[in-house]
Every structure is written in structure tokens, then in C-alpha cells.
Amino acid sequence: MNYIELASQFAPELILTIGALAIMMIGLFLATSQKKVLGYLATIFLAVASLVIVSRGIYDLQMDGILADSLTIDPMSQFFKLTFLLVSLIVVIASIREYDGHSNQDEYYTLILLGTIGMMVVASAIDIVTMFIGFELASLSTYALAGFNKKDPNSMEAAVKYFIIGALSSTLLLFGLSYIYGMSGGLTNISELAVFFNANPAVLQSPMGIVALMLIVAGFGFKMALVPFHMWAPDTYQGAPTVISALLAAGSKKMAFVAAFRILLIAMIAIKIDIAMVFMILAIITMTLGNVVALSQRSLKRMLAYSSVAQAGYISMVFVVMSPEALTGGILYVMSHAFMKTGAFIAVAALGYMLLKENSNAKDVDHLDNFAGLGKRSPFLAFSIMIFLFALAGIPPTAGFVSKFILFYSVLKGGFLLLVIFAILNSALSLYYYARVVKYMYVLPPSSDEKLKVPGAYALAILLAIIGVLAIGIVPEPFVNWAASAANVLGL
């Protein structure tokens, strides 16, 4: 394979790499007041990369391993890459206003693009070393981004906690992967690993294999925010800049899912019973704890963080059922959740921005009380928050309903009645805290009658997310088909 061909296969990643470097360079020559331009540049690079993915489609893909069998371009990788790109795109658009006039915008946009590249590498990786490198690239970028508001102690705290637990988890993951490497006699390619372990299942079923599995699950569980590896998430999502919380919840969290799909469901399928059992426990405690604790949250960001924990619990049911339908549901859920969670965080960010503009000393701008009467103060924002929350709760005609329906139905079809009952009860429970926000926005009186004007950049970002949520909800067919062909890749 020559370089031209290689470049065309990885055009989206290359575009982002060029973009990241260009933004860093150009930023050096720009005065702070002009750096807004970098946001537009980042937007363009992300948009172009997304278009490249969309235009290539999912058929006629070169699915063989590329670059010494370390990467692949298959429907699964493309699906996740598009999800990451769109999340980053929405986040960047919202950031243009959020960080307008900030002196470090060049680093900011560079980091977002680099983080996105890391996620995309993970989506394509079929080699455990490559995957780990992508993982780290995304992690390191997001550690820095979480602490981007460096004068805000909360942001710093968020970044440090994220970093410490992240470092620990990376260690666990790497440790687990090294066991795999050792046990297999030096294999790193996922399909080769699968062949080896299927031939020698006893290796994985040994205590060492179990420990390796646990370490890998912990490493992924950290990013996915599964209980009990989730504890960093509420603190970080709350303390980090809100737009970055969106990136974490919708982007980097999903990266762990695609990696886990490949490693657990292909390489380690020989111990599927153990995997199913572990995730049965994790899924149930994750969704229950996430939803129950979310009930008592008064900070919207923290509430969304716990809701995000709960949603990870739903998606991880895929590892229990392991059927093509469940995987389809899970993959679709990833994209749906990306849109609705990004949208919700960005909408909260927009409100915070407007409240801070009104009164620069305002504290806890994401507190529930600030949402009282929002329906009167900013009908657009209130309505879009309502759509996102209803989508998260799984109410038609939103993406949340479609993906939840497919996923839950597949769990039921897989014969896990108890699990699906848990999931449905949890969904019902979650409606309480989502609907409470809607009640605040539409029923309670506003604290001030002044209208709030949503800045254009935020409005555009929110609108994109709404389009995503409603498109999947109203015309699910093409998305489901794509998710199904992505699921086929794993050959379950």
C-alpha cells in the first residue's frame, strides 16, 4: 500500500492532524482578540473530516488490516469516528463563544483536535498497543482540557482527580493488556488473539486470565464511568468547563466502548460467560446507583454526570447479551447518547454563559434554581433542554427512545428478563429527575423577568444536537442499518 492510498484511507485523521498543527502555529502570530478565528478553523477542519467520513459511506471499505495490521477501516470504526467528530464539532462551535477573548485558544482547539484524533485511532485500532496509544492520546488531551479554566479551583480539582484516577486506570489497563500479551506468547493483534484464545481457552480461564480480564474491565470501566470506577466522573464533569464535560461524556467515554467491543467481544470471547457475569453485576449496580444518586442532585452538571453513569450502565448490557441485535442497539445508543448528552451539556453551558454575563460574580450557575421559569426567559433554550432531557429519558420521537427500544428489546430477546426489568425500572426512575428540570423550566416562576438571548454559536451547536436527536428519532432506519452493519463486523 503506497502513501497516497494510505493518506486517502486516513484522510479524516490527517485533516485533523494538519488542523491541530496549523492552529497551534497560526495561534503564535495572532493577538488574543483575533484568536476567535482559530475556533472557525477548528470547526472547518472537523466539518470537512466529518464530510469525508459521510461521503465514503460504509460500503466498499478496505477492511483488511492496514499498517502492519494495526488499524482497520470498517463500518464500526467509521460509525464511531463520525460520532466523535460530530461531538467535537458541536463542542468547538459552542466554544467559539465560550472562549472568545481567551488567550490560550490555540492550545484549546489543538487539544480538542488531538483528543479527537486519539479517539479516532481507538475506533480504528485492531492492535492492543495501537489502541492503548490512542487511548492515551485522547486521555492526555482531555486531562489538560478539564483543567483549562486554570483560575477556577473547581476546574483544577476536576483535572487533578481525573488525572490521578486516569493514570491509575491506565496502569491497570496496561497491566491487563500485558498479561494478555504474555499469556498469548507475544500477540498484539486482536484477531490473532481471538484465534489463539479460542484454541486455548484454558489460558484465559486460569486465575491469571481472570485477573487480566478484571484489569482490562477496570481500565475501560474508568472511561465508561461504570460503578465503582465512576467516582471521578461526577466531580470532573461538574468542575470541568461545561463544554469539555460534553466532550468527556459524549466523546471519550464512547471511545472506551468501541475499544471494549473489540477487545472483549473479539479477543476475549473465549471467556464470554465470565465477561457476561461481570457486566451483569456492573450494569445493574451502575444504572441503579447512577439513577438513584442523580435523584438528589441540585447541580445540573452533576445530575447529567450521574445520568451519564446510568446510561453507561444501559449500554454495558451489550456485554451481557452479546447478540448482534444488542450490539446494534448499543452502537446506536452510543451515537444517540452522544447527541443528547452533548446537547444537554452545551445548553447548560449556554445558560451559565448568559447568567455570568448578567452577573459576573454568579456562583453555581448550573444550580437547578437557575432553571426556574426558563421557559419564559428563553423559550428556545428551555425547549431544547426539554428535548434533550426527554431524549435521555427515552421518550419518543427522539433518538433516546429508538436506541433504548432496540437495546432493551434485544436484552429481552436474549432471555435476560430480570436485567431488562431492572433497566426499565431504572428508566422510569430517571424520568423523575429529568422531568423535574422541565417542571422548573415551565411551571415555576422565573427569578427575573429579563429575557435571555442565546448567543448564536451556542444556538447553532444546540440546533445541530437537536437535529441529531430528532433525525435518529424520526427516521431511524438508516442509522439502525449503519449500526447493524457496524455490529456485523464483530461477527457475533
Add this chain to the structure above:
Amino acid sequence: MAVDNIVYLIPALPVLAFVLTLAFGKKLPSGGGYIPILAIAISCIISILAFLQIYKTGTPIEVSAPWFSVLNVGILIDPLASVMLLMVTFVSLLIHIYAIGYMAHDPAKPRYFAETALFTAAMLGVVLSDNILQLFISWELVGLCSYLLIGFWFRKPTAAAAGKKAFLTTRVGDVLFLAGIVILYSNMVEHVLPHITGNETVYLLQFSTIFENIHHIPSGQLTIITLLFFGGAVGKSGQFPLHVWLPDAMEGPTTVSALIHAATMVTAGVYLVARTFPMFIASPGVELAGITIPATLTVVAYIGGFTALFASTMGLVMNDIKRVLAFSTISQLGYMMLALGMGSVIGAAAVGFAMFHLINHAFFKACLFLCAGSVIHSTGTNDLREMGGLMSKMKITGITMLFASLALAGIGIPFLKIAGTPIGTSGFVSKDAIIVEGTYVFAHMTNDWIPFAFGILAALLTAIYTFRLWFMAFTGKPRQERHPHESPATMTGVLSVLAAFALVFGMLTFVPFLDFVGHTYDHHEIEHLAGLGGNHIIDHHELHHIITEETSPIIFLLPVIVGVGGLLLAWVIYNRRWINVASIGNMKNPLFVILAKRYYQHEIFIELISLKFTYGVLALTSEFSDRKIVDGIINGISSFFIGGAEVLKKIQTGVVQNYATATVLGVGLLALILSFRGVI
């Protein structure tokens, strides 16, 4: 053929008129009332074209398109639908024209005309549907519009209450109807679908599919389905015991009453039974005097006949001019149901009789209502006791109403037939057919004289209350100082047209009408279907034989005798006043008390069933269990979880060392669980 391509406009134009009137009515003269008039006029013209085509070619117009899965949307205009179409569009058109004058002073005209346009469209939808589901959807829309229109003056508490009552009462029927459709559908899926072979598309709820496959449906199911359908018809057509909404429906504008009582809504129930007649005739039979007749049709006959008599007794004592007419509507609808029920013996000919009476009734009842409207418009009162001597002031109204009253009372000349057509008012022609060729033949075949008795007694009472009304309003001396005046030309013009129809329509169309509508269903097909339920129906020749050879002249005379007798009685009491009304009609006479109190229906239906039982027992018990038990559980659950949330929140210490510990512990615990999986 051109007409096939434009028949969809028949319901579409009134819908369009609804939208336009609602949107722009405020800016147009007469509240935009000319838009629905134009739309319905065009619908009427298309209906006429469709009728002419069917009349000439003898083949029904069928247009159908798939909806989804095994369901379709479509239009079926067979003779049955065709005559209904003509009647609905024509009467509705006249009522709309009349309303321009009648509603002239009402500020909410755009809403009025928009709603009546939608009402008409919905009724046309019922008539045109080629499948039972589409019919049901239109049927529900009719119910909604009736609610809106009866409660048109919604600021008036009685009007709002009447709208609600109409909606809720007909809802009872609607639920039965829907249940019937659901059972029918499941039967079609279970028993009919397996028999359909090949690639042809079949729409399960289309009438033609249903009728062709009746023999696959178990007969017990057929009884249930038809009874449930009839339940729906009982609600919409105001049959006992769901008739209670109809008298209250007078609270709307009089034009609405005319629309509901003559052209739309109440006839929907009769139409439904006529439309699904093949299913009724195929339902399993009961044995009566040696012959087996379809059970559900017998139920239809008894309910209809009883309603005809029951409602007419109450019509005797009402003092509100519109209420008298309301009870008369219920009673006449009873006749139509009675006629359909006679199909158990005379087969598809019964559909012709019922529809003929339906059409004639539409004309004379619309005329009566609009005359009443004219009277109310000029005197400002509904109370007959406050009227009197109006003839001198309102000649056109008085004469047109007299004609319509003669039709309602069924006055005509017995025995005299010219070219097979009896001579008399349209009410005479159609009612006579029901009583003689329907109930009498039924009695002759089965020895069951009860339907015949219902018919004759109701006819007597009808004549009495009709002329009581007319004599009280138009003759004698004015009982109150008022200044009545004749109504404007838009109103009297319509009255004259309708009165003319009330007089001669029956005579002019008797033979061709029955022949035309009688061909809706093939006689052999009906005979075959009746055979499925073990029923025997007589054919045309037998019917003719019975009528000409085995019927004593007194039977032919009886309807006219009671009609004229009733007229004379009313004349004696209310015009000549030879008998003092007060001596009979006072509260000492228990019979009068029962009638005046309307058989204590209010006490039974509203106070006992609705308030005491449904509200007092069911609703309050449910409320108690909902508040205390269900809410208690819910509150318990929610406080459990919210309390749990407060506890679990504490796990989140905010200390990052604890988080790391949790991570490592998690790995350890899971590894332990997995390791001891075999042991556990």
C-alpha cells in the same frame, strides 16, 4: 371515468372549507359562511354526478389506496352510499344557506361555519368509507364536531353540559363499536387471512373483503361483533337506552339541531347497520314460530320498535318546541331501526325501506326544525305555551310546517296506487311501507305481533304530538304579547324547498328508490348469507304474494286511521279545546307525571347510575384507592429512592484517595466473585 377521479373531493372540499373558514372567516362577509356553502354545493354536484353514473351503469364506484400493512383508505359509492351522499350534501347545503340568515347576529360565525363544514365532511367520510376503520375514524370526528356544535354557546352552562352529555353518551356506543372492530379484525386475521392465497393485496377491514369472507368467521363471533356494532349505532342514533343525549342536544343553535337530527350524526347509526347488513343477516338465528331468523336483527327490531313508541310518548307532553321535535327524531330513528330489523324476514328489501324513511325523514325533519327555528327567531321563545296564533303573522312558516307535520304524521290515501306508487306525504309512503311490508309481514311469518304493535301505536302518538305542536303554535289566540314577524327570504326559501320535498319526494321516488337501493346487496348473496346462520328469508315474490293475497284491508287502513285519528284528537284537544287539557295533564294524573318526568330517566340515568353509582361508588372508591393505596405506594417508593440517594451520595467523599481505593477494591472484588463462581 371522470367521476371516479374526483369523488375524493366530496369530503375534501368541506375539509378545505373548514380550514379556510377558520383561518380567514373573520375577514370575510357573513363570517366566511359562503365558503362552506360553495364547497358543499360542489360536493353536492359531484354526488349527483356519481349517483347518475351508478344509476346508469349499475356498478358502484370504488377507489382505494393502501394505507399500511393490511389496511387501506378508500371510497365506496354503491346505491346505499349514493342516496346518503345526495341527502347529506343537499340537506346540509340548505341548512348552511339558512344559517346565513339565522346566525346573522352571532359574533362567532367563523367558528360556527368552520365547525358545521367539518361536521358535514366527517359525515361524508362515514358515508364514503370503503372500510370499517376509516368509517370509525370519521364516526369519531362526527362525535367530536357534535360536541363542539352542541356546546357552541359554551358560555351557557346548559349548552356546555349538553355538549358533554352528548359526547359522553355517544362515547359509550363508540367504545362498543370499537370493540366490535377489534374483535372483527382479530377474526379476520385468524380465520380469513389463511384463506387468502396468491399475491393479490387484500385489505382486511374493507367491506368487500369482510362480506366475501363472512363464512370463515365463527358464527358466535359474528353475533358478538354485530351486537357491538349495533351498540355503536344505538349511541349515535339515539336508540333506547342511549337516547338521553338527543333532547339535550337542542342547546346548540337550531340549525345545528337540524343538521344533527336530519342530515348527519343520528343517521350514522342507521347507516352503519345498513352498511354492515350482510353481517347482521349472517348471524346465527333464533327460532320463532317455526322459522329461524337472525338473532341480532331481531334485537335491532325490538330496540328500534320500543324506541319508536317510548320516545313518542314523551313527545306528547313536552312544552319546548325543539324538544318535541327531538323526541320525534328519536322515535323516527326507532322506525328506521325497526325497518332494518325486519330484514330478518324480508331480507335486503328492509335496507331499502329503512333508507327510504331515513331520506324522507331528513327532509321533513329538517323542515320542521328550521320552521321551529323560524318561529323561535321571530318570537324569541321555545315554549309552546307562550305561542299561539302565529299563522296570521308567519304564513310561509306556518304552511311549510303544516306540510312537514302532515309528512311526519304519515297522512295519505290508503289503497290508491298510481303506477305502484302510493299517494300521500313522504312520511306516509315510507312509514306505511315499514309498517305493512315490514312489521305486518314479520308478524304474518313469525306470529310475533309485537313489532307491528310498536309501529302502529307509535304512529298514533306521532300524529297526536305533531299536531299538538302545530295547533298550539299556529292556531288559537296569541297567549303572550309578542311581535312575531316572518323570517328573511334565505330562511323561508329553504323552508319552502324542504316542505315541497316533504310533500312529494316520497311519491315521486317510491318505486325507483326502493329498486335502486334494494340493489345495494345482491339478493342471492343475502339469501346465501342468511343460510349461513340457518336463517330463511322470503323473496320478492313471496312478499308480494303475502301483501296482495293474505293481507286484510284493515292492515292497510290502520296506519292512516291512526294518523288521521291522532290529527283529529289533537284538533279536538288543542284547537277546539273541547277537552280540557289541564284536567288530564296535571300532576294528579300518575301517567302524566311519568311522561312529564320522562320516565324518571334523569333520576335513573343521571342521579342513580351516573352520580350515585358511577361517581359515588366507582369514582370515589377508585379515588380512595388511588390517593391512599396507589399514591401511598408511589410516595413510599419515591421516598425510599430519594432517601437512598441521600445515603449513596455520601459515598462520593470528594477525596481522590478513596476513589482510587474504590477502583482497586472493585477489581479485587470482581476477581474474587469470578474466582469463586464455581464454588457459589
